[in-house]
Amino acid sequence: MNKLFLALVFAFTISFFSSLSAVAQNDEEGKELISEKPDSSIAKFGANRRHYLQYVALIGLYVDQAEGNIDVRTGFDFQYKFLYKRKLTKVLAIGTGLCYHYQNFVLNQNDNVTYFEQYFWNNQNVNHRKERFYQHNIQSEIFLRINFDPKRGNTLGKYIDIAGYGEYRLGSRYQVYDNIANGLREKRTFSKLNITNPFNYGISARVAVFDFLLVGVSYRYSDLFKSNSTVPEMPRTLAQIYLNINN
Amino acid sequence: MYQLFLFLPLLFLSLNSFAQSKYWVFLKDKGGQKDYIYLNKDAQRNRIINGVNYDALDLPVFEKYKDKLQFHCDSLGYSSRWLNAVAVWAIPTQIEIIKNLPFVSQVQLMHGSAQILELESDLKYKGDSVLSDIEYDLALRQLKLFGHIPDNSLHGEGVIIAILDVGFNNVNKLSAFKHCMSRIVGTYDFVKKKADVYDAGTHGTTVMSCIAGQVNDSLPLGLGTKAKFLLARTERTITELSEEEDNWIAAVEWAETKGARIVNSSLGYTSSRYFQEDMDGYSSPISRAANVASKKGMLIVNAMGNDGTTNWKTICAPADATEVLAVGGIDPETGLHIDFSSYGKQSDVVKPNVCASGVAVVASPSGGYFKAQGTSYSAPLVAGFLANLLSDNPNMTRLQLMEYAQKNATLYPYFDYAHGYGIAKQKLSLDAADTSQLNLVEYTVTILSDSNDVDYINVNISGIDNGKPNYLYYHIADLDDKLVYYNVTDIELPYSLKIDLLKYPISEGVLRLSIGGSYNTFNFTNK
Numbered sequence: 105m106n107k108l109f110l111a112l113v114f115a116f117t118i119s120f121f122s123s124l125s126a127v128a129q130n131d132e133e134g135k136e137l138i139s140e141k142p143d144s145s146i147a148k149f150g151a152n153r154r155h156y157l158q159y160v161a162l163i164g165l166y167v168d169q170a171e172g173n174i175d176v177r178t179g180f181d182f183q184y185k186f187l188y189k190r191k192l193t194k195v196l197a198i199g200t201g202l203c204y205h206y207q208n209f210v211l212n213q214n215d216n217v218t219y220f221e222q223y224f225w226n227n228q229n230v231n232h233r234k235e236r237f238y239q240h241n242i243q244s245e246i247f248l249r250i251n252f253d254p255k256r257g258n259t260l261g262k263y264i265d266i267a268g269y270g271e272y273r274l275g276s277r278y279q280v281y282d283n284i285a286n287g288l289r290e291k292r293t294f295s296k297l298n299i300t301n302p303f304n305y306g307i308s309a310r311v312a313v314f315d316f317l318l319v320g321v322s323y324r325y326s327d328l329f330k331s332n333s334t335v336p337e338m339p340r341t342l343a344q345i346y347l348n349i350n351n
Numbered sequence: 352m353y354q355l356f357l358f359l360p361l362l363f364l365s366l367n368s369f370a371q372s373k374y375w376v377f378l379k380d381k382g383g384q385k386d387y388i389y390l391n392k393d394a395q396r397n398r399i400i401n402g403v404n405y406d407a408l409d410l411p412v413f414e415k416y417k418d419k420l421q422f423h424c425d426s427l428g429y430s431s432r433w434l435n436a437v438a439v440w441a442i443p444t445q446i447e448i449i450k451n452l453p454f455v456s457q458v459q460l461m462h463g464s465a466q467i468l469e470l471e472s473d474l475k476y477k478g479d480s481v482l483s484d485i486e487y488d489l490a491l492r493q494l495k496l497f498g499h500i501p502d503n504s505l506h507g508e509g510v511i512i513a514i515l516d517v518g519f520n521n522v523n524k525l526s527a528f529k530h531c532m533s534r535i536v537g538t539y540d541f542v543k544k545k546a547d548v549y550d551a552g553t554h555g556t557t558v559m560s561c562i563a564g565q566v567n568d569s570l571p572l573g574l575g576t577k578a579k580f581l582l583a584r585t586e587r588t589i590t591e592l593s594e595e596e597d598n599w600i601a602a603v604e605w606a607e608t609k610g611a612r613i614v615n616s617s618l619g620y621t622s623s624r625y626f627q628e629d630m631d632g633y634s635s636p637i638s639r640a641a642n643v644a645s646k647k648g649m650l651i652v653n654a655m656g657n658d659g660t661t662n663w664k665t666i667c668a669p670a671d672a673t674e675v676l677a678v679g680g681i682d683p684e685t686g687l688h689i690d691f692s693s694y695g696k697q698s699d700v701v702k703p704n705v706c707a708s709g710v711a712v713v714a715s716p717s718g719g720y721f722k723a724q725g726t727s728y729s730a731p732l733v734a735g736f737l738a739n740l741l742s743d744n745p746n747m748t749r750l751q752l753m754e755y756a757q758k759n760a761t762l763y764p765y766f767d768y769a770h771g772y773g774i775a776k777q778k779l780s781l782d783a784a785d786t787s788q789l790n791l792v793e794y795t796v797t798i799l800s801d802s803n804d805v806d807y808i809n810v811n812i813s814g815i816d817n818g819k820p821n822y823l824y825y826h827i828a829d830l831d832d833k834l835v836y837y838n839v840t841d842i843e844l845p846y847s848l849k850i851d852l853l854k855y856p857i858s859e860g861v862l863r864l865s866i867g868g869s870y871n872t873f874n875f876t877n878k
Contacts, residue, residue, distance in 0.1 A: 137687060137822070138839040141855075142696035142768055146628055150662070253372070255460040257624040258663075 151260045158187040158260070159349040160318070166209075166339035167321075174217050174336050177210045181342060183243070194254035197263075203243040205271055209338050211235040220278050222334045224294060233289070234281040237338070239300070239328070243271035245308070260348070263312050269322070270305040299333040301326060310346060318346035371425055374446055375597070375636055377436045377457040382413030388432060393511055393610020401648030401748045408433050408643060416454050423448050429541070429601035433643040434636055438597040459636065461596060461624075478719025482566060482712065486722055490570055490712040492683045493561075493728075497707075497736045498777035500574065507562075507578030507738030509745065511536065513606035513614045513649075514559055514731070515599060517586040518551025520716040525556070527564040527714035531576065537609050540584040541598040548584045553716040555582065557723055558617045560714035561731035562738065572712055572720075575735035577742070581606050586618060596620065599669075600640040607647050612741060612749075614644065615734040617654045617727035619667025627663065630671040630697035638672040645674030650749045652734040654726035655679040655703045656693035665695040666702050676737075676753055677702045678730040679771060680709020686761070687822065687839060688769035692726050696768050696834065703771035704753070705760045707732040733775050740777075765865035767826050767837035794821075794844075794869040798862075804876045807852055808862055813845040823848070825864040829857045842866075852877045 148154045164181040185203040192198060211219050213231040220237070221229055247267035256262075278294040303326070310320030324340040387409040390398070398404075412430040420437055421427055424445050428438030438461065441449065450458050482490060494500070518540075522528050538548045548555070563580065564572035583602035586595045599618065606614055625635060632638055641651050655677050656667035670677035680692035688694060689709040711728040715721050737752055747755070755778075757763060762773030799809040812823065821844060826837035835855045840848075850862065852875060862873045 135841045135843075136838065137841055138767075138769055138837070140695065140768070140838075141836050142834050146626075150626075151622070152626070253460070255624070257629075258622040258626050 150258050152191070152256060152258045154191050156189045156191075156260075157350075158189060160185045160187060160346045161349055162318075162320070162344045162346040164322070164342040164344040166341060167343045168339045168341040170209075170339055171337035172217075174214075175212055176339055177212050180206070180208050182206045183344075185243075185245075187247070189249060195251050197249040197251070199247050199249060199265075201243075201245040201247065201267070201269075203245065203269075203271075205241040205243045206238065207241065208238040209236060211237065217336070219335055220294075223299065224278070232280040232282050235279070237276070237278050239276040240274040241271040241304070242274055243269050245269035259315055260312060261315075265308075265310045265320075267308045267310075268305070269308060270303065273300060273302045273304070276300045299329050299335060301328060301330055304328065306340070308344075310344070312348075316348045318344075318348065320344040320346060371440050371442045372446075373428065373438060373440050373461040373597075374449075375434070375436045375459040375461055376420060376439050376449055376455055377434065377459070378412065378416055379454050379456045380413075381407060381410045381435060382415060382454075384410045384413060386410070388608060390608050391610055394608055395610075397610055397612055397648045400746055401750075403646070403648045408435075408647070412437060413454075419452065419454075420449060423452070429597040431597070431600045431636075431640060432604060433640055433647075434600065436636070478715025478717060478721045480719045482570075482720055486712050486720065487570075489683065489710065489722060490566065490572060490720075493708040493711045493732055494571065494574060496681075496683060496686075496774050496776075497574065497732075500739065500777055501743075504574075504739050505577060505742035506571070507575030507735065508742045509579070510575070510613065510738045510741045511579045511581060511609065511611045512562060512575060512734060512738055513581040513583060513602070513609070513611035514555060514562070515583045515585050515602050515606075515614065515616045515618065516552070516555030516558055517618075518553065518584045519548045519555040519559060519582050520551060520553040521549060521718075522556050522559060522582070523549045525714055525716070525718060526568075527560055527566065527572070527720070530565055530568060531563045531578075531580065534577070534579045535582060536579045537581045538583070539602070539605060541602050541605075542584055542587055548582050551584050552586070554617070554727065555584070556716040557713040558615065558727055558731050561711055561728045562615065562735040564714040566712075566720060572714065573732060573735035575738035578735075578738045581609050581611050596635075596637050599637055603640060603644045603649070603651070607644060607649055611649055613734050613738055614649050614651045615653075615731050616651060616669070617725075617730050619654060619656045619670060621656065621658060621663050621667045625668060627665050627697055630666050630668060632671045632673045632698050632700070635668040635671075638669040638675075641669035641672040642674045645672070645749060648749050650737065650752050651675045652730050652737065653677055654730040657691045657725050657727075658693045659689075659691045664693060665697045666693050671698040671702065673698070673700050674753075676704045676733070676756060677771070678726060678733045678775075679703030679706040679769065680724075680726045680729040681706045681770065681774060683708040683710055685820070686774060689724075691724070692729070692769070694769040701766045701771055702768065705733060705756050705771050705775040706773060707736075707775060736775055736777075761868075762824060762865050765824055765826070765863055765870055767824065767839075768834060769837070769839075770824075794866050796864055796866065796869060796871045798871065798873045800873070800875075803874055805852065806877070808850045808873060808875065810848040810850070810864065811845065812842065812848070812866060814867075816844045821846075821866060823864065823866045825850075825862065827852075827855055827857075827860055827862055829860050832861075835860070 162183045170176040183205045185201050187201040189197050189199040245267045247265045249265050251263045253261045276297050282290045284290045305326050306324035308322030310318045312318045322342045329335045424439040424441035426440045430437040540548050562573040562575040585598035585602045653670040653675050680689045682689045707729040710724040713723045756775045757772045759776050759778045760772035766772050794814040797811045821842050823840045823842045826834050858877045864871045
């Protein structure tokens with residue numbers, strides 16, 4: 105987890121700084137102070153140009169309930185996306201995205217609800233201090249972008265993206281935290297869960313509210329758990345807030 | 352479901368963002384009116400000096416057209432007599448109707464916001480009442496760069512300067528402006544439509560101090576300390592889309608009727624509305640209006656922009672307008688282009704036109720003084736310099752003033768797209784020459800070539816090195832005088848330069864070099 109977190113911070117930092125352009129001046133060879141070939145050709149790359157690469161980070165909250173109306177308290181759902189946009193017209197663009205997706209479900213403790221009990225707790229309903237299930241995924245998507253302000257200069261403007269995504273599970277963990285004797289606490293993590301589906305897919309939509317901020321929603325069609333699993337299916341509808349990193 | 356409520360406000364915002372928009376509606380004619388707008392005595396005098404006659408641009412927008420537009424849109428903004436256009440708020444269905452009105456020639460969507468051309472300051476708005484040694488030196492240097500100003504100069508006396516900005520917070524209370532309060536001849540807040548401009552943004556305060564500010568009633572921060580001022584607020588402190596451009600145009604038209612001879616604008620429009628290729632001097636309404644303002648006898652001095660280190664990089668509107676004096680920033684220590692100052696080719700004419708210090712000591716709106724940077728301050732420094740010039744030579748026309756600024760700049764006739772013609776400078780009179788300030792090196796530049804039909808050019812530069820930096824500027828231009836390459840190199844004497852012409856996509860052109868006031872040119876044909 106820590107390594108993944110560090111990798112994430114690293115990727116975020118790299119992409120953030122790469123979005124800042126370098127100064128044209130250089131002092132190579134110790135003496136050259138300014139050297140420029142003025143270029144008045146029309147650029148092909150830019151927020152409202154033919155090609156553009158956008159970095160977004162987003163957090164999400166599940167707004168529906170788990171299977172059987174179980175109220176699963178959502179933990180931290182995080183995604184970091186690279187979105188490539190290909191402009192077709194002033195109004196339309198298509199694109200593709202690559203994303204790291206961390207999804208986390210904090211499971212409310214309830215005497216009447218069982219989650220992973222069949223697999224790890226001899227089918228007995230056990231309440232824990234905290235119980236959670238989380239996954240790391242790599243996700244790709246394709247999207248259609250509809251812009252609402254065709255005269256928007258070289259900015260992304262206001263738009264709606266409608267996307268379909270598929271993701272591959274990199275790893276999933278089931279984790280419990282318990283109080284044990286003498287005030288000590290215990291954390292147990294179970295990995296290599298064979299009850300989760302490796303592939304998932306769904307649809308999503310997002311709206312640019314400001315240049316730097318988007319809101320969106322996604323819906324997962326596929327089940328996180330295999331059909332023969334007894335674990336109730338986790339919530340599917342994710343409300344999201346996006347931050348446009350390289351705006 | 353409680354999470355859903357967290358998102359409702361954002362969803363509301365997102366829906367709201369697709370509501371009505373603001374448009375410029377351009378009209379075909381002025382409805383046969385014959386009554387010109389009123390110009391005060393100063394404005395009339397300005398027109399006489401500049402040889403400007405009344406024409407159709409001086410007729411107001413026809414009221415009946417405005418009434419009809421009002422009927423078809425949600426609300427009207429400012430109208431421009433120069434553009435013969437009215438700003439309207441409307442939804443797309445309304446704008447479709449407006450497009451088909453018989454007196455409408457064109458409709459243009461307005462979008463985007465202005466940039467305040469100031470960078471993060473070292474001591475943002477927390478001024479010290481006493482200047483540090485570094486600040487004191489900088490305060491002297493920001494004016495010394497303009498050369499020797501004669502002791503009997505009038506410092507803008509009698510010249511009206513309009514300053515367009517986000518507000519002039521506390522100008523009426525600060526000691527830095529105490530000496531010139533009685534010479535503020537007009538104020539108007541075009542955002543809130545009221546006279547008071549002293550309760551809004553602070554940027555205008557710092558900008559104005561680079562024309563008229565004084566430290567402790569003695570040390571001037573600008574060269575127009577005795578000028579008269581028109582202060583116009585055209586921008587919101589917190590940016591709001593689609594609003595500022597018509598305010599700016601309305602303010603310039605207002606300034607013209609009040610007799611402004613110089614307009615300082617440390618604001619600019621870039622990527623929020625335009626592409627780089629739109630910075631051609633006529634694509635943006637604000638640049639077109641700036642050109643008209645100039646033709647009406649005012650000199651618009653506009654900051655070049657602070658995008659030198661961003662993806663945008665190049666000039667902003669309305670600095671791109673042909674008739675506007677675009678001012679870039681230089682490092683006051685080296686005299687060279689300062690990295691944040693926008694540069695590069697877009698406009699068909701040389702931009703920036705001239706440069707001034709991109710770092711300045713300014714008056715803080717909360718009292719005291721601090722060091723700030725941005726081309727926001729380069730422009731008013733030049734505006735003050737020109738006001739001083741104009742007060743000494745009140746019959747100079749706007750064109751003569753602009754020509755003076757360029758022809759007496761440090762690099763003229765050499766130019767590039769980072770420095771323009773160099774630092775605007777007072778013409779050196781023999782009696783005023785302070786030779787200790789000059790880098791008196793005699794350079795010999797030899798261009799070695801048997802003929803003009805060459806692949807490469809060898810240049811030898813010699814002279815006596817006096818220990819000071821020797822900056823060699825050179826550029827290669829095509830036959831239309833558009834630069835295909837420019838360079839500044841700090842050289843040690845003697846120096847040899849070999850320029851491979853095959854690197855540049857032109858068959859014929861000119862090489863120009865400038866070093867220490869020595870200027871050389873060589874026409875070539877690429878083999």
